[in-house]
Amino acid sequence: MLRWLIAILILANGLAFAAIGGVFGPTPSSGTRETQHLNRQIHPERLVVKAIRPSESADVPTVGGPVADPAVQASTLSQ
DSSP: OHHHHHHHHHHHHHHHHHHHHTTTSOOGGGSOOOTHHHHTOOOGGGOOOOOOOGGGOTTSOOTTSOOOOOSOOOOOOOO
């Protein structure tokens, strides 16, 4: 039984290698179909980095500022 499994795996590997090599025709990704994806790509020369305003940085901590006291209540434990 193990011989058949090994033979099937070798055959499957051979078929996969042949498919990647183009024996069954070109792969779908090698054609020029769906050209709209190329038109929708981001152009890095058009990207602009801008600084954020304090009103936009509600969740950003202030570095070097005072630290607020944590909202934790502590009490002594009795034994």
